[in-house]
Amino acid sequence: MGDGDARGTSYGALFAVRGFTRLAASGLLVRAAAGMWQLALVLFVIDTLRSPVLAGLAVFLSIAPGLVLSPLAGALLDRHGRVGLMTLDYAASALAIAAIVGASLAGVLSAPLLLTIVALSSLTNPVGHAGVRSLFPLLVPRHLWDRANALDSVGYTISSILGAPLAGVLYAAFGPLVAFAVTSLLYMAAAVAIVGVPDPKQGTPGRHLLREAGAAVGYVVHHPTLRSLAVGISTGNLAMGIVIVAVPVLVVVQLGGDASQVGQLWALMGLAGVVGGLVTGRLGTQGREPAIIAGSMVGIGAGIAILTGAGSLPVVAAGMIVLGLSSAPMDVALFSLRQRRTDPAWFGRAFAVSMHVNYSGIPFGSAIAGPLIAVSFTLAFGLGIIFALAAAGLTYVLVPSEHARAGRRRERRDPAGSTAGYLDAREERERRW
Secondary structure, rough: OOOHOOOOOHHHHHOOOHHHHHHHHHHHHHHHHHHHHHHHHHHHHHHHHHHHHHHHHHHHHHHHHHHHHHHHHHHHHHHOOOOOHHHHHHHHHHHHHHHHHHHOOOOOHHHHHHHHHHHHHHHHHHHHHHHHHHHHHOOOHHHHHHHHHHHHHHHHHHHHHHHHHHHHHHHHHHHHHHHHHHHHHHHHHHHHHHHOOOOOOOOOOOOOOOHHHHOOOOOOOOHHHHHHHHHHHHHHHHHHHHHHHHHHHHHHHHHHOOOHHHHHHHHHHHHHHHHHHHHHHOOOOOOOOOHHHEEEEEEEEHHHHHHOOOOHHHHHHHHHHHHHHHHHHHHHHHHHHHHOOOHHHHHHHHHHHHHHHHOOOOHHHHHHHHHHHHHHHHHHHHHHHHHHHHHHHHHHHHHHHHHHHHHHHHHHHHHOOOOOHHHHHHHHHHHHH
Protein backbone atom coordinates (compact mmCIF):
# COMPACT_ATOMS: atom_id res chain seq x y z
CA MET A 1 0.00 0.00 0.00
CA GLY A 2 2.94 2.29 0.52
CA ASP A 3 3.79 1.98 -3.18
CA GLY A 4 0.28 3.10 -4.03
CA ASP A 5 0.77 6.23 -1.92
CA ALA A 6 3.98 7.06 -3.74
CA ARG A 7 2.35 6.86 -7.15
CA GLY A 8 -0.36 9.39 -6.30
CA THR A 9 -4.09 9.25 -6.83
CA SER A 10 -4.38 8.71 -10.59
CA TYR A 11 -6.17 5.84 -12.27
CA GLY A 12 -2.69 4.63 -13.31
CA ALA A 13 -1.72 4.33 -9.66
CA LEU A 14 -4.84 2.27 -9.08
CA PHE A 15 -3.94 -0.28 -11.75
CA ALA A 16 -0.45 -0.52 -10.27
CA VAL A 17 -1.94 -2.01 -7.09
CA ARG A 18 -1.10 -5.72 -7.01
CA GLY A 19 -4.04 -7.88 -8.02
CA PHE A 20 -6.37 -5.00 -8.89
CA THR A 21 -6.30 -5.59 -12.67
CA ARG A 22 -7.22 -9.27 -12.33
CA LEU A 23 -9.95 -8.46 -9.82
CA ALA A 24 -11.37 -5.75 -12.09
CA ALA A 25 -11.24 -8.07 -15.12
CA SER A 26 -13.00 -10.86 -13.25
CA GLY A 27 -15.62 -8.42 -12.01
CA LEU A 28 -16.22 -7.16 -15.53
CA LEU A 29 -16.66 -10.69 -16.89
CA VAL A 30 -19.04 -11.79 -14.15
CA ARG A 31 -21.15 -8.63 -14.45
CA ALA A 32 -21.34 -8.98 -18.21
CA ALA A 33 -22.48 -12.56 -17.66
CA ALA A 34 -25.03 -11.40 -15.09
CA GLY A 35 -26.37 -8.80 -17.54
CA MET A 36 -26.70 -11.47 -20.24
CA TRP A 37 -28.36 -13.90 -17.82
CA GLN A 38 -30.94 -11.42 -16.59
CA LEU A 39 -32.02 -10.24 -20.04
CA ALA A 40 -31.91 -13.68 -21.68
CA LEU A 41 -33.98 -15.11 -18.84
CA VAL A 42 -36.70 -12.46 -19.16
CA LEU A 43 -36.83 -12.83 -22.96
CA PHE A 44 -36.88 -16.63 -22.71
CA VAL A 45 -39.84 -16.65 -20.32
CA ILE A 46 -41.74 -14.07 -22.39
CA ASP A 47 -41.14 -16.10 -25.58
CA THR A 48 -41.80 -19.58 -24.23
CA LEU A 49 -44.34 -19.02 -21.45
CA ARG A 50 -45.96 -15.82 -22.80
CA SER A 51 -46.36 -14.40 -19.31
CA PRO A 52 -44.99 -11.14 -17.88
CA VAL A 53 -46.03 -12.43 -14.46
CA LEU A 54 -43.77 -15.49 -14.78
CA ALA A 55 -40.98 -13.29 -16.18
CA GLY A 56 -41.14 -11.21 -13.01
CA LEU A 57 -41.23 -14.37 -10.89
CA ALA A 58 -38.16 -15.74 -12.69
CA VAL A 59 -36.17 -12.57 -11.93
CA PHE A 60 -37.36 -12.74 -8.32
CA LEU A 61 -36.22 -16.34 -7.94
CA SER A 62 -32.87 -15.58 -9.59
CA ILE A 63 -32.06 -13.20 -6.70
CA ALA A 64 -34.28 -13.60 -3.63
CA PRO A 65 -33.29 -17.07 -2.31
CA GLY A 66 -29.66 -15.96 -2.15
CA LEU A 67 -30.59 -12.85 -0.19
CA VAL A 68 -31.72 -15.01 2.72
CA LEU A 69 -28.25 -16.55 2.96
CA SER A 70 -26.32 -13.26 2.74
CA PRO A 71 -25.50 -13.07 6.51
CA LEU A 72 -24.04 -16.57 6.39
CA ALA A 73 -22.12 -15.66 3.21
CA GLY A 74 -20.58 -12.66 4.95
CA ALA A 75 -19.46 -14.76 7.91
CA LEU A 76 -17.83 -17.25 5.53
CA LEU A 77 -16.03 -14.46 3.66
CA ASP A 78 -14.52 -12.96 6.81
CA ARG A 79 -13.58 -16.34 8.21
CA HIS A 80 -12.26 -18.20 5.16
CA GLY A 81 -11.27 -15.47 2.71
CA ARG A 82 -12.85 -14.29 -0.50
CA VAL A 83 -11.18 -15.50 -3.67
CA GLY A 84 -11.93 -19.20 -3.20
CA LEU A 85 -15.59 -18.58 -2.38
CA MET A 86 -15.98 -16.17 -5.28
CA THR A 87 -14.53 -18.79 -7.64
CA LEU A 88 -17.04 -21.31 -6.28
CA ASP A 89 -19.93 -18.92 -6.93
CA TYR A 90 -18.89 -18.16 -10.51
CA ALA A 91 -18.43 -21.85 -11.31
CA ALA A 92 -21.79 -22.74 -9.74
CA SER A 93 -23.55 -20.07 -11.82
CA ALA A 94 -21.93 -21.44 -14.97
CA LEU A 95 -23.07 -24.98 -14.17
CA ALA A 96 -26.64 -23.91 -13.37
CA ILE A 97 -27.02 -22.12 -16.71
CA ALA A 98 -25.42 -25.08 -18.50
CA ALA A 99 -28.03 -27.31 -16.82
CA ILE A 100 -30.81 -25.22 -18.38
CA VAL A 101 -29.21 -25.65 -21.80
CA GLY A 102 -28.83 -29.40 -21.25
CA ALA A 103 -32.40 -29.87 -20.01
CA SER A 104 -33.75 -27.92 -22.98
CA LEU A 105 -31.75 -29.95 -25.50
CA ALA A 106 -32.99 -33.14 -23.81
CA GLY A 107 -36.58 -31.92 -24.13
CA VAL A 108 -37.28 -32.09 -20.38
CA LEU A 109 -37.20 -28.38 -19.47
CA SER A 110 -40.57 -27.45 -17.94
CA ALA A 111 -41.56 -24.20 -16.26
CA PRO A 112 -41.23 -25.69 -12.73
CA LEU A 113 -37.79 -27.15 -13.55
CA LEU A 114 -36.62 -23.85 -15.04
CA LEU A 115 -37.73 -21.88 -11.98
CA THR A 116 -36.14 -24.45 -9.66
CA ILE A 117 -32.76 -24.21 -11.39
CA VAL A 118 -33.01 -20.42 -11.40
CA ALA A 119 -33.71 -20.38 -7.65
CA LEU A 120 -30.85 -22.78 -6.88
CA SER A 121 -28.45 -20.69 -8.97
CA SER A 122 -29.00 -17.72 -6.67
CA LEU A 123 -27.87 -19.49 -3.49
CA THR A 124 -24.12 -18.91 -3.93
CA ASN A 125 -24.46 -15.39 -5.37
CA PRO A 126 -24.02 -13.53 -2.05
CA VAL A 127 -20.42 -14.74 -1.64
CA GLY A 128 -19.59 -13.61 -5.16
CA HIS A 129 -21.25 -10.21 -4.92
CA ALA A 130 -20.09 -9.36 -1.41
CA GLY A 131 -16.69 -10.90 -1.98
CA VAL A 132 -15.71 -8.54 -4.77
CA ARG A 133 -17.08 -5.46 -3.00
CA SER A 134 -15.28 -6.28 0.26
CA LEU A 135 -12.04 -7.20 -1.52
CA PHE A 136 -11.67 -3.81 -3.23
CA PRO A 137 -11.05 -1.77 -0.05
CA LEU A 138 -8.73 -4.46 1.33
CA LEU A 139 -6.50 -4.40 -1.77
CA VAL A 140 -6.66 -0.70 -2.59
CA PRO A 141 -5.16 2.10 -0.44
CA ARG A 142 -7.76 4.31 1.17
CA HIS A 143 -6.81 7.43 -0.81
CA LEU A 144 -7.66 5.53 -4.04
CA TRP A 145 -11.08 4.32 -2.93
CA ASP A 146 -13.05 6.91 -4.91
CA ARG A 147 -11.09 6.01 -8.05
CA ALA A 148 -11.60 2.29 -7.44
CA ASN A 149 -15.29 2.76 -6.77
CA ALA A 150 -15.65 4.86 -9.91
CA LEU A 151 -14.05 2.08 -11.97
CA ASP A 152 -16.18 -0.50 -10.20
CA SER A 153 -19.30 1.53 -11.05
CA VAL A 154 -18.06 1.85 -14.63
CA GLY A 155 -17.61 -1.93 -14.59
CA TYR A 156 -21.31 -2.28 -13.84
CA THR A 157 -22.20 0.04 -16.69
CA ILE A 158 -19.74 -1.55 -19.14
CA SER A 159 -21.36 -4.87 -18.32
CA SER A 160 -24.62 -3.29 -19.48
CA ILE A 161 -22.90 -2.20 -22.69
CA LEU A 162 -21.43 -5.66 -23.28
CA GLY A 163 -23.72 -8.12 -21.53
CA ALA A 164 -27.28 -7.19 -22.37
CA PRO A 165 -26.63 -6.25 -26.03
CA LEU A 166 -24.64 -9.45 -26.57
CA ALA A 167 -27.49 -11.45 -25.07
CA GLY A 168 -29.97 -9.64 -27.30
CA VAL A 169 -27.94 -10.19 -30.48
CA LEU A 170 -27.23 -13.85 -29.74
CA TYR A 171 -30.84 -14.44 -28.73
CA ALA A 172 -32.20 -12.85 -31.91
CA ALA A 173 -29.68 -14.49 -34.25
CA PHE A 174 -29.18 -17.96 -32.78
CA GLY A 175 -31.85 -18.47 -30.14
CA PRO A 176 -31.90 -18.59 -26.34
CA LEU A 177 -29.72 -21.66 -25.87
CA VAL A 178 -26.72 -20.05 -27.53
CA ALA A 179 -27.22 -16.92 -25.41
CA PHE A 180 -27.33 -19.09 -22.27
CA ALA A 181 -24.27 -21.10 -23.34
CA VAL A 182 -22.15 -17.98 -23.88
CA THR A 183 -23.32 -16.66 -20.51
CA SER A 184 -22.13 -19.86 -18.86
CA LEU A 185 -18.72 -19.54 -20.54
CA LEU A 186 -18.34 -15.95 -19.30
CA TYR A 187 -18.96 -17.08 -15.72
CA MET A 188 -16.28 -19.74 -16.09
CA ALA A 189 -13.86 -17.16 -17.53
CA ALA A 190 -14.48 -14.95 -14.49
CA ALA A 191 -13.67 -17.88 -12.20
CA VAL A 192 -10.34 -18.41 -14.02
CA ALA A 193 -9.46 -14.69 -14.09
CA ILE A 194 -9.69 -14.23 -10.34
CA VAL A 195 -7.22 -17.03 -9.57
CA GLY A 196 -4.04 -15.48 -8.17
CA VAL A 197 -5.62 -12.32 -6.75
CA PRO A 198 -4.20 -11.60 -3.26
CA ASP A 199 -6.65 -12.59 -0.56
CA PRO A 200 -5.93 -10.72 2.67
CA LYS A 201 -7.56 -12.81 5.37
CA GLN A 202 -8.26 -10.70 8.40
CA GLY A 203 -9.68 -13.52 10.48
CA THR A 204 -12.61 -13.46 12.86
CA PRO A 205 -13.09 -14.95 16.33
CA GLY A 206 -13.79 -18.66 16.27
CA ARG A 207 -17.44 -18.36 17.20
CA HIS A 208 -20.17 -20.50 15.73
CA LEU A 209 -20.80 -19.59 12.08
CA LEU A 210 -24.50 -18.89 12.67
CA ARG A 211 -23.61 -16.58 15.55
CA GLU A 212 -21.26 -14.70 13.24
CA ALA A 213 -24.09 -14.41 10.70
CA GLY A 214 -26.42 -13.08 13.39
CA ALA A 215 -23.75 -10.62 14.51
CA ALA A 216 -23.51 -9.33 10.94
CA VAL A 217 -27.24 -8.59 10.89
CA GLY A 218 -26.89 -6.87 14.26
CA TYR A 219 -23.98 -4.77 13.02
CA VAL A 220 -26.04 -3.42 10.10
CA VAL A 221 -29.19 -2.90 12.17
CA HIS A 222 -27.34 -0.90 14.84
CA HIS A 223 -25.11 1.04 12.45
CA PRO A 224 -26.81 4.40 11.69
CA THR A 225 -25.40 4.76 8.17
CA LEU A 226 -25.83 1.17 6.98
CA ARG A 227 -29.32 0.99 8.48
CA SER A 228 -30.39 4.21 6.76
CA LEU A 229 -28.92 3.13 3.43
CA ALA A 230 -30.83 -0.15 3.70
CA VAL A 231 -34.11 1.76 3.93
CA GLY A 232 -33.38 4.27 1.18
CA ILE A 233 -31.54 2.15 -1.39
CA SER A 234 -33.87 -0.85 -1.14
CA THR A 235 -36.83 1.46 -1.77
CA GLY A 236 -35.12 2.91 -4.84
CA ASN A 237 -34.30 -0.55 -6.14
CA LEU A 238 -37.99 -1.40 -6.15
CA ALA A 239 -38.19 1.11 -9.01
CA MET A 240 -35.28 -0.49 -10.87
CA GLY A 241 -36.80 -3.94 -10.39
CA ILE A 242 -39.90 -2.72 -12.21
CA VAL A 243 -37.76 -1.31 -15.04
CA ILE A 244 -35.89 -4.62 -15.51
CA VAL A 245 -39.11 -6.45 -16.41
CA ALA A 246 -41.22 -3.62 -17.85
CA VAL A 247 -38.75 -2.35 -20.48
CA PRO A 248 -38.29 -5.69 -22.34
CA VAL A 249 -42.04 -6.31 -22.28
CA LEU A 250 -42.72 -2.75 -23.46
CA VAL A 251 -40.27 -3.03 -26.36
CA VAL A 252 -41.14 -6.55 -27.51
CA VAL A 253 -44.89 -6.69 -26.85
CA GLN A 254 -46.07 -3.09 -27.00
CA LEU A 255 -43.70 -1.48 -29.53
CA GLY A 256 -43.01 -4.50 -31.74
CA GLY A 257 -39.25 -4.53 -31.16
CA ASP A 258 -36.96 -7.53 -30.82
CA ALA A 259 -34.36 -8.90 -28.43
CA SER A 260 -31.43 -7.10 -30.07
CA GLN A 261 -33.16 -3.73 -29.68
CA VAL A 262 -33.76 -4.42 -26.00
CA GLY A 263 -30.04 -5.11 -25.63
CA GLN A 264 -29.15 -1.89 -27.44
CA LEU A 265 -31.31 0.10 -25.04
CA TRP A 266 -29.46 -1.37 -22.06
CA ALA A 267 -26.21 -0.49 -23.85
CA LEU A 268 -27.31 3.15 -24.10
CA MET A 269 -27.98 3.17 -20.37
CA GLY A 270 -24.54 1.68 -19.78
CA LEU A 271 -22.74 4.24 -21.95
CA ALA A 272 -24.45 7.06 -20.09
CA GLY A 273 -23.42 5.41 -16.83
CA VAL A 274 -19.75 5.27 -17.87
CA VAL A 275 -19.75 9.04 -18.31
CA GLY A 276 -21.54 9.64 -15.01
CA GLY A 277 -19.32 7.23 -13.08
CA LEU A 278 -15.97 8.54 -14.33
CA VAL A 279 -16.94 12.16 -13.74
CA THR A 280 -18.16 11.38 -10.23
CA GLY A 281 -14.98 9.48 -9.39
CA ARG A 282 -12.83 12.37 -10.59
CA LEU A 283 -14.78 14.97 -8.61
CA GLY A 284 -14.93 12.83 -5.45
CA THR A 285 -17.86 12.19 -3.15
CA GLN A 286 -16.54 12.52 0.41
CA GLY A 287 -18.84 14.58 2.61
CA ARG A 288 -21.54 14.82 -0.10
CA GLU A 289 -22.65 11.20 -0.40
CA PRO A 290 -26.23 11.49 0.95
CA ALA A 291 -26.97 14.46 -1.33
CA ILE A 292 -25.49 12.67 -4.36
CA ILE A 293 -27.50 9.52 -3.69
CA ALA A 294 -30.72 11.47 -3.18
CA GLY A 295 -30.14 13.51 -6.36
CA SER A 296 -29.50 10.31 -8.31
CA MET A 297 -32.79 8.87 -7.10
CA VAL A 298 -34.62 11.96 -8.34
CA GLY A 299 -32.90 11.47 -11.71
CA ILE A 300 -34.01 7.83 -11.79
CA GLY A 301 -37.57 8.99 -11.18
CA ALA A 302 -37.22 11.40 -14.12
CA GLY A 303 -35.96 8.61 -16.37
CA ILE A 304 -38.90 6.38 -15.44
CA ALA A 305 -41.25 9.30 -16.08
CA ILE A 306 -39.95 9.45 -19.66
CA LEU A 307 -40.57 5.71 -20.03
CA THR A 308 -44.13 6.16 -18.77
CA GLY A 309 -45.13 8.13 -21.85
CA ALA A 310 -42.95 6.23 -24.32
CA GLY A 311 -44.77 5.49 -27.56
CA SER A 312 -41.65 4.83 -29.64
CA LEU A 313 -38.16 3.38 -29.29
CA PRO A 314 -36.39 6.80 -29.39
CA VAL A 315 -38.40 7.92 -26.35
CA VAL A 316 -37.51 4.70 -24.54
CA ALA A 317 -33.87 5.36 -25.44
CA ALA A 318 -34.06 8.84 -23.91
CA GLY A 319 -35.43 7.40 -20.69
CA MET A 320 -32.67 4.78 -20.52
CA ILE A 321 -29.97 7.44 -21.01
CA VAL A 322 -31.36 9.45 -18.09
CA LEU A 323 -31.43 6.29 -15.97
CA GLY A 324 -27.77 5.57 -16.78
CA LEU A 325 -26.58 9.10 -16.05
CA SER A 326 -28.44 9.05 -12.73
CA SER A 327 -27.51 5.58 -11.49
CA ALA A 328 -23.71 5.79 -11.79
CA PRO A 329 -23.10 8.71 -9.37
CA MET A 330 -25.30 6.94 -6.82
CA ASP A 331 -23.19 3.78 -7.08
CA VAL A 332 -19.91 5.63 -6.57
CA ALA A 333 -21.25 7.57 -3.57
CA LEU A 334 -22.85 4.46 -2.05
CA PHE A 335 -19.72 2.31 -2.37
CA SER A 336 -17.49 5.03 -0.93
CA LEU A 337 -19.80 5.89 1.95
CA ARG A 338 -20.17 2.26 3.00
CA GLN A 339 -16.41 1.69 2.89
CA ARG A 340 -15.57 4.82 4.88
CA ARG A 341 -18.02 4.15 7.67
CA THR A 342 -17.57 0.40 8.11
CA ASP A 343 -14.94 -1.14 10.37
CA PRO A 344 -12.52 -3.04 8.04
CA ALA A 345 -12.74 -6.09 10.30
CA TRP A 346 -16.44 -6.30 9.35
CA PHE A 347 -16.07 -5.73 5.59
CA GLY A 348 -17.14 -9.24 4.54
CA ARG A 349 -20.00 -9.70 7.00
CA ALA A 350 -21.34 -6.14 6.93
CA PHE A 351 -21.05 -5.76 3.15
CA ALA A 352 -22.81 -9.07 2.52
CA VAL A 353 -25.81 -8.06 4.62
CA SER A 354 -25.83 -4.39 3.59
CA MET A 355 -25.46 -5.08 -0.14
CA HIS A 356 -28.17 -7.68 -0.26
CA VAL A 357 -30.64 -5.77 1.88
CA ASN A 358 -30.07 -2.77 -0.39
CA TYR A 359 -30.48 -4.98 -3.45
CA SER A 360 -33.63 -6.67 -2.12
CA GLY A 361 -35.79 -4.09 -3.87
CA ILE A 362 -34.78 -5.49 -7.28
CA PRO A 363 -36.41 -8.95 -6.97
CA PHE A 364 -39.48 -7.61 -5.19
CA GLY A 365 -39.89 -4.82 -7.74
CA SER A 366 -39.58 -7.38 -10.55
CA ALA A 367 -42.10 -9.69 -8.86
CA ILE A 368 -44.77 -6.97 -8.67
CA ALA A 369 -43.96 -5.64 -12.14
CA GLY A 370 -45.57 -8.56 -13.96
CA PRO A 371 -49.07 -8.20 -12.44
CA LEU A 372 -48.87 -4.40 -12.77
CA ILE A 373 -47.90 -4.58 -16.45
CA ALA A 374 -50.84 -6.91 -17.07
CA VAL A 375 -53.07 -4.02 -15.95
CA SER A 376 -51.18 -1.02 -17.35
CA PHE A 377 -47.66 0.10 -18.19
CA THR A 378 -48.58 3.51 -16.82
CA LEU A 379 -49.46 1.93 -13.46
CA ALA A 380 -46.18 -0.01 -13.32
CA PHE A 381 -43.97 2.93 -14.25
CA GLY A 382 -45.99 5.32 -12.09
CA LEU A 383 -45.34 3.19 -9.04
CA GLY A 384 -41.66 3.13 -10.00
CA ILE A 385 -41.57 6.94 -9.95
CA ILE A 386 -43.14 6.96 -6.48
CA PHE A 387 -40.54 4.48 -5.20
CA ALA A 388 -37.65 6.54 -6.65
CA LEU A 389 -38.83 9.83 -5.17
CA ALA A 390 -39.57 8.21 -1.81
CA ALA A 391 -36.05 6.75 -1.81
CA ALA A 392 -34.56 10.19 -2.48
CA GLY A 393 -36.38 11.67 0.52
CA LEU A 394 -35.57 8.76 2.82
CA THR A 395 -31.88 8.76 1.94
CA TYR A 396 -31.44 12.50 2.32
CA VAL A 397 -33.24 12.60 5.67
CA LEU A 398 -32.01 9.39 7.30
CA VAL A 399 -28.35 8.99 6.29
CA PRO A 400 -26.13 10.90 8.76
CA SER A 401 -23.99 13.54 7.06
CA GLU A 402 -20.35 14.19 7.93
CA HIS A 403 -21.44 17.48 9.52
CA ALA A 404 -23.96 15.72 11.75
CA ARG A 405 -21.40 13.11 12.79
CA ALA A 406 -18.85 15.84 13.57
CA GLY A 407 -21.49 17.65 15.60
CA ARG A 408 -22.14 14.54 17.66
CA ARG A 409 -18.43 14.19 18.36
CA ARG A 410 -18.20 17.84 19.50
CA GLU A 411 -21.19 17.42 21.79
CA ARG A 412 -19.67 14.29 23.24
CA ARG A 413 -16.54 16.20 24.20
CA ASP A 414 -18.56 18.95 25.95
CA PRO A 415 -18.66 17.99 29.65
CA ALA A 416 -21.35 20.57 30.38
CA GLY A 417 -23.85 19.28 27.86
CA SER A 418 -26.85 17.38 29.15
CA THR A 419 -26.70 15.04 26.17
CA ALA A 420 -23.07 14.04 26.72
CA GLY A 421 -23.85 10.79 28.48
CA TYR A 422 -26.32 9.72 25.82
CA LEU A 423 -23.91 10.55 23.02
CA ASP A 424 -21.06 8.75 24.75
CA ALA A 425 -23.21 5.64 24.91
CA ARG A 426 -24.32 6.01 21.30
CA GLU A 427 -20.76 6.53 20.02
CA GLU A 428 -19.56 3.57 22.07
CA ARG A 429 -22.39 1.42 20.71
CA GLU A 430 -21.59 2.43 17.12
CA ARG A 431 -17.89 1.75 17.70
CA ARG A 432 -18.59 -1.72 19.08
CA TRP A 433 -20.94 -2.59 16.22
